[in-house]
Amino acid sequence: MTSASDVMTYENAATMGLSRDEWDLINQRLGRTPNLCELGIFSAMWSEHCSYKSSKKWLKTLPIDGPQVIEGPGENAGAVDIGDGLAAIFKIESHNHPSFIEPYQGAATGVGGILRDVFTMGARPVALLNALRFGEAEHEKTRHLVGGVVSGIGGYGNCIGIPTVGGEVNFDKSYNGNILVNAMAVGLANSDRIFRSAATGPGNPVIYVGAKTGRDGIHGATMASAEFSDETESKRPTVQVGDPFTGKLLMEACLELMASDSVLSIQDMGAAGLTSSSVEMASKGGLGMEIDLDLVPAREENMSAYELMLSESQERMLMVLKPDATETARAIFNKWDLDFMPIGRVTETGRLILLKDGGTACDIPIGPLVDDAPEYDRPHGDAPARKQLASSDITNDQPISHILKTMLGHVDLASRRWIYEQYDSQVMADTIAGPGGDAALVRVHGSKRGLAMSTDCTPRYVEADPKTGGAQAVAEAYRNLSAIGATPLAITNNLNFGNPEKPEIMTQLVESVLGMGDAARQLDTPVVSGNVSLYNETDGKAIQPCPVIGMVGVIENVDDAVGNCFIAADQDIFVIGQSEQTDDGWLGVSIYQQHHGDDGIYAPPPLDLAAEQKTGSWVRQQILGGGINAAHDISDGGLAVAIAEMTMRSGFGADILVPKTGNLHGWAFGEDQARFVVTTADSKTLIAAAKEAGIEITKVGMVSDRSELKFGDNDTISLSDLNDVFEGCIPALMAG
Amino acid sequence: MTLSALRVAIIVFPGSNCDRDMMVAIEQLTSRRPALVWHKEASLDAADLVIIPGGFSFGDYLRCGALAGRSPIMNAVLDHAARGGAVMGICNGFQILTETGMVPGVLIRNAGLKFSCRNVGLQLCETLASPFTAGLELGEDLTIPIAHNEGNFFADADELDRIEGNGQVAFRYAASDAVGPTNPNGASRDIAGVLSNNGRVLGMMPHPERAMSKLHGGTDGAKFLLKSLEALVS
Numbered sequence: 001m002t003s004a005s006d007v008m009t010y011e012n013a014a015t016m017g018l019s020r021d022e023w024d025l026i027n028q029r030l031g032r033t034p035n036l037c038e039l040g041i042f043s044a045m046w047s048e049h050c051s052y053k054s055s056k057k058w059l060k061t062l063p064i065d066g067p068q069v070i071e072g073p074g075e076n077a078g079a080v081d082i083g084d085g086l087a088a089i090f091k092i093e094s095h096n097h098p099s100f101i102e103p104y105q106g107a108a109t110g111v112g113g114i115l116r117d118v119f120t121m122g123a124r125p126v127a128l129l130n131a132l133r134f135g136e137a138e139h140e141k142t143r144h145l146v147g148g149v150v151s152g153i154g155g156y157g158n159c160i161g162i163p164t165v166g167g168e169v170n171f172d173k174s175y176n177g178n179i180l181v182n183a184m185a186v187g188l189a190n191s192d193r194i195f196r197s198a199a200t201g202p203g204n205p206v207i208y209v210g211a212k213t214g215r216d217g218i219h220g221a222t223m224a225s226a227e228f229s230d231e232t233e234s235k236r237p238t239v240q241v242g243d244p245f246t247g248k249l250l251m252e253a254c255l256e257l258m259a260s261d262s263v264l265s266i267q268d269m270g271a272a273g274l275t276s277s278s279v280e281m282a283s284k285g286g287l288g289m290e291i292d293l294d295l296v297p298a299r300e301e302n303m304s305a306y307e308l309m310l311s312e313s314q315e316r317m318l319m320v321l322k323p324d325a326t327e328t329a330r331a332i333f334n335k336w337d338l339d340f341m342p343i344g345r346v347t348e349t350g351r352l353i354l355l356k357d358g359g360t361a362c363d364i365p366i367g368p369l370v371d372d373a374p375e376y377d378r379p380h381g382d383a384p385a386r387k388q389l390a391s392s393d394i395t396n397d398q399p400i401s402h403i404l405k406t407m408l409g410h411v412d413l414a415s416r417r418w419i420y421e422q423y424d425s426q427v428m429a430d431t432i433a434g435p436g437g438d439a440a441l442v443r444v445h446g447s448k449r450g451l452a453m454s455t456d457c458t459p460r461y462v463e464a465d466p467k468t469g470g471a472q473a474v475a476e477a478y479r480n481l482s483a484i485g486a487t488p489l490a491i492t493n494n495l496n497f498g499n500p501e502k503p504e505i506m507t508q509l510v511e512s513v514l515g516m517g518d519a520a521r522q523l524d525t526p527v528v529s530g531n532v533s534l535y536n537e538t539d540g541k542a543i544q545p546c547p548v549i550g551m552v553g554v555i556e557n558v559d560d561a562v563g564n565c566f567i568a569a570d571q572d573i574f575v576i577g578q579s580e581q582t583d584d585g586w587l588g589v590s591i592y593q594q595h596h597g598d599d600g601i602y603a604p605p606p607l608d609l610a611a612e613q614k615t616g617s618w619v620r621q622q623i624l625g626g627g628i629n630a631a632h633d634i635s636d637g638g639l640a641v642a643i644a645e646m647t648m649r650s651g652f653g654a655d656i657l658v659p660k661t662g663n664l665h666g667w668a669f670g671e672d673q674a675r676f677v678v679t680t681a682d683s684k685t686l687i688a689a690a691k692e693a694g695i696e697i698t699k700v701g702m703v704s705d706r707s708e709l710k711f712g713d714n715d716t717i718s719l720s721d722l723n724d725v726f727e728g729c730i731p732a733l734m735a736g
Numbered sequence: 737m738t739l740s741a742l743r744v745a746i747i748v749f750p751g752s753n754c755d756r757d758m759m760v761a762i763e764q765l766t767s768r769r770p771a772l773v774w775h776k777e778a779s780l781d782a783a784d785l786v787i788i789p790g791g792f793s794f795g796d797y798l799r800c801g802a803l804a805g806r807s808p809i810m811n812a813v814l815d816h817a818a819r820g821g822a823v824m825g826i827c828n829g830f831q832i833l834t835e836t837g838m839v840p841g842v843l844i845r846n847a848g849l850k851f852s853c854r855n856v857g858l859q860l861c862e863t864l865a866s867p868f869t870a871g872l873e874l875g876e877d878l879t880i881p882i883a884h885n886e887g888n889f890f891a892d893a894d895e896l897d898r899i900e901g902n903g904q905v906a907f908r909y910a911a912s913d914a915v916g917p918t919n920p921n922g923a924s925r926d927i928a929g930v931l932s933n934n935g936r937v938l939g940m941m942p943h944p945e946r947a948m949s950k951l952h953g954g955t956d957g958a959k960f961l962l963k964s965l966e967a968l969v970s
Contacts, residue, residue: 154851158883159792161753245751245795336750417915422851424883426946427790429757443951558951727915 006035016043022374029368037305037354037362042369044272044310045279048534051373054500055532058513062527063520068489069528075196076117076268078528079189080490082554086444087191088451089123092131092184092494092550094533098239099181103148104155107181108242109314111156114185116268119251120317122195122258123187126428127442128157130167130183131455131494131548135176137411137733142171145179146419147734152242153183154422159244160251163431164423166440168455171411177538182494182531184550186453188444195258197267199285199320199346204264206278206289206344207326209333210250210316213274214299216240217312246315246338253336254317260332262325269316275309277318279352283370291344293356305354305361320346380506383466386603389588391666394597400658400668401709401717403592404640407669409725411733412591413637418730432558436649438483438633439551443558450558452486454551458636459544460589461604462512468607470512470547474519475612475673477551479633482616483676485561485623486553491520493530493549498542500534508545509534516547522609523616525551555624562623564632565650569705571629572683573654575639576690577615577675580698583662585670591637592669611674618695619676627686634675639700640668640711642677647709648723656701658712668711679703737969744770744965745783747813747829749804754790754826754945761945762787765962773809780812784968785822788813788829790883790943800843800886801831810836822867822968823937827884830929830939839930839939840899841891846884847922853883855954856920856942857912858928864903866935871963878956879912880942882920887941889923889930896924904931906938 013023016039026034026042034042048054064072070087071079077091095110111128118125130153135142157164162185199206217240257263265285267277274296282289293308303311321329326342333340347353352369354362407413420435432450433441439454456477462469474491481488493516498505520527536543555561566573587593588602622628634642640656647654659667680686683699690697704710707719744762748755755772762770770787773780780786793804804810810832817823817838825833833839846852858878863869872878891899899905907929909919919926921941929940947957 151850158851158853158885159751159753159795161791243795245792245797248751248753248792248795421854421916424851424853426853426881426883426943426952427753427757429754429760429946429948429952432951 008034008036008039013039013043016040017047018043022046025372029372030364037309038364040306040310041275041362044275045369046373049271050276052532053374053376054378054534055495055509056375057377058510061513062517064526064528066524066526069526070191071194072528073530076120078490078492079121079194080528080552081191082451084447084449085191087189087194088186088552089118089121089189090184090186090492090550090552091117091529092182092492092548093531094494094496095181095183096179096496096533096536099149100179102239103145104152105239105241107149107152108156109240110181110183111153112242112244112247112314113270114183115160115162115247116270118185118187119254120195120266120268121189122193123189124255125162125185125187126430127186127440127451127453128162128164128183129440129453129455129550131457132167132169133175133180133546134171135179136173137171139176143734143736149181150419150422156242156244158424160248161427163425163427165425165431165434165442166453166455167435169416169419172459172544174544178536178543180496180546182548184455184492186451186552195263195266197265197281197284199281199287199289200264202287202346202348204320204323204346205326205342206291206346207319207321207329208296208341208343209319210338211243211246211313212297212299212339213308213311214313215303215307215311218307218310240312240314242314249336249338250315250317253333253338257329257332260328262321262329264320264322266317266319269318271312273310273312279366279369281318281320282352282366288347288349288351288366289344290347290353293354293361295341295343297339297341305356378500378506379503380510381503383507383511386464386601389593389602391584391587391663394587394593395663395665399715400640400664400711401715403665404644405717405722405725407591407595407637407641408644408722409729410595411729413641414729415727417727418734432561433484433563438480438564439486441484441558441561448557448559450555450561452481452484452553452555454480455548456480457546457548459546462508462545462547464589464601464604466508466511466545467515468604470515471519471607471609472673473547473549474516474523474525475607475609476635477549478523478525478612478616481551481553482620483564483631483633485620486555487620488523488525488551488553490528491525491549491551493527493547495532496536496543496546496548497534498537505542512545512547519609523613560624562628562630564646565630566646566652566654566679566703567630567650569652569703571679571681571703572699573701573703574678575675575698575700576619576678577611577696578698579696582667582698583659584666585638586672587666587670590669590671592665605671605673607673615674615695618693619678622686622689627689628678628680631676631678634677635671638669638671644709644722646677647719648726651707653704653706653708653719654701655704655710739766739965739969740768742766742768742785742965742969743783744785744787745773745780746770746787746789747775747809748772749775749793749807751793751795752789752791754943757945758787758789761948761961764948765958765965775804775807775809778808778812780809780816783816783821785824786813786816788825788832790827790829793828793832801828801835804832805835817937820936824868825939826943827941830941831886833937833939838937839932840895840904841889841930843886844888844890845886846888851885852920853881854916854920855879855881855914857910857914857918858907858942859910861905861908862903863906863931864935866931867967868938868964869906870967877910877912878960879914879954880944880947880957882942884941888921889927891924899930902933904933906931907940
């Protein structure tokens, strides 16, 4: 049992992840030693997860403004203007550690948590995406983790009825002991009806709604801020348990209540539960809060103040209501059979006061919890210089089709159908382009407008050159949106790295954030929300750095969007962003190098942000003007893979012109940036338009009605052969 | 009677999530917005068609459709059906119909033990007289998406013989352009949709409300729903 008289020591603080300096600072700010509950609150609020203490200095360098931005970082999610008086509200968040320990529940609650962040702002969620990283296919845990995470994501999203429309999945041995599960949610709200979290009006009631509080997930935010070890799996009890059915009821009840003009401020109980929600609401309002913990709906008996404040039980919200709105709100929550309990009030004291069992369990100033949270300028250095790889060092004479077949049948590039068919990608009946496209496209309900979304990161580029890699993630997302005809608006980011106390890891973080900032400025896609996940290490070994970008854009009329399948035989196939003289390509840290080269880390393909913008904008304009009728960005696996994907998805074949000189594999599989494969019904006009705009355009072949892919004169493979390996790979892996 | 005079009621349970999609689909076809009826209601206004939509009523906890089948509104739906009223249950709605015994069989977990969201081919079977099949050609192929975890239709051999003999099998899974096995869930005798023994109640796993326009990638759902609505009008 906890009481205010419990005397804590530094040893207690250390077990909660606090340093000696942080312990001393707490004692100094309080003018006394904290009790267990108070120490728990400090440790949660000062955890890396809640305080961003290692990354804050660098996050501040990111661009966050623009005429399209309605709400930047700091709220539950970011918001951008998409026209027609509507805002897209979105955020991405990690649930890496819990998903490794208990993949189904970890992933499910990751989805539930990010959905709450979005509907807390008054938005009805309309789409889910994700970014997943697993260990190598052969690793003993990979099958179990993939199966559990995928069914957990589906388990939550399918049940709550929000379509999972896109995402990315990759495999690498650096994730063997530390997978990444990042979930993104996108919602829609009227621009003038966005709800925020700052508490207002001293004396106003503080209401707890949703599910009851149990002992699950206690101190999850602190766990998420520590490295893994062999004993981690004993932490299974600290993983939260999701209840998508209650999540659905909570979402409907909150949206119904928000339409009734009763809510002053609202905050979901995510990481650090009641602690972070109450502290953040009071802090943002410059006020205090008093809560009677005996009134908190509890699932278990005899929960201590510490347990109630640190529980991460799911599907809970805290809100401040207008004083006369309590009964209206209670009726709505009764209708949905959810708990509704006034547990406290807003105060002017600037203190967090918690009452329990007739006494005071906690009485601490809120200022230090937030404003004095440590901010570190951790040591970092220069990213290592990388040698450039010459194609001829690793290429051979095999026909392109042989290489292509092997690559498409490998988990790096194989079809993700086994995964995404476990997600309901169509519920809400507004999905125009679901998984498998370059970007997902969801219609704004009842209109012609469309929201385009994509998640992207290429960790091997980031590892090789963090600044280029950080920028490339933004550029690839920009390309994916442009390839369907959408205008990119803004991004959310999820920075997944190892232990920032190691200078080489901190270097990855700093450099990739700087690169990301450069790209976001150049491409006019400010960062409106995000999440940082550090200490992704197992037994001292860090993951490949993975700063994921989630991008949102808009298209005025979904009828104008194009897909990444060929649509008619005898149409010319062009590469945009590549000159006619090109007869080689960049194989350093490409998929081709991973399959055919050594383990060396070479320089990644260079990125020209101005070219990305120019090429992407031009492709978008041509799509909207009808000049391009199918488009696919060139990324992992290069040109040959992009073309193969366009054939397999369409059933049309292609005759490809190969260069007479140079390095054929470099040309086919190089991963040079800022390129698209497109087709058109009117080649002459497209070429003229490109020349006029100063855009490089090269004809590389023609769509055929034969079910085969032909490179040059003598190298042919049937689409059914390609399809068999492409579709067969992951089902075979998962069948074991 | 015209289509716009058709009174359609859609039952909403806590956890239903295709109620709005179905409402929009029906309105698209009839220009009349269906009534949404909350499960706690004990009575139902006169309706020409009652639809039980897809979703996860009561979280699918206990057993899919088991709790919803015992909601107050279901007595009114049973009365409606007993009077010869038309009822259509889609996906979770089909599961609820089997729980109440309004259509035969049960729906168990997919043979692959995974949720599956994809297009499937459907073939119309020879049935007893039913408004849900009257407007379609025998053997007609439709492509409509499924999205379910428990869509594996099951009944013992005698029961299957009986419902086949009565013409109660409305749709079977059939070969199509869709990627993946023809029978997506292991359903007995490829059954995707069944009728009550008077042909007035239909349960089916595929979601016609998700195949309503070219933007959805197909219009066969609209075709099926329109033919059903037209048959109910005439």
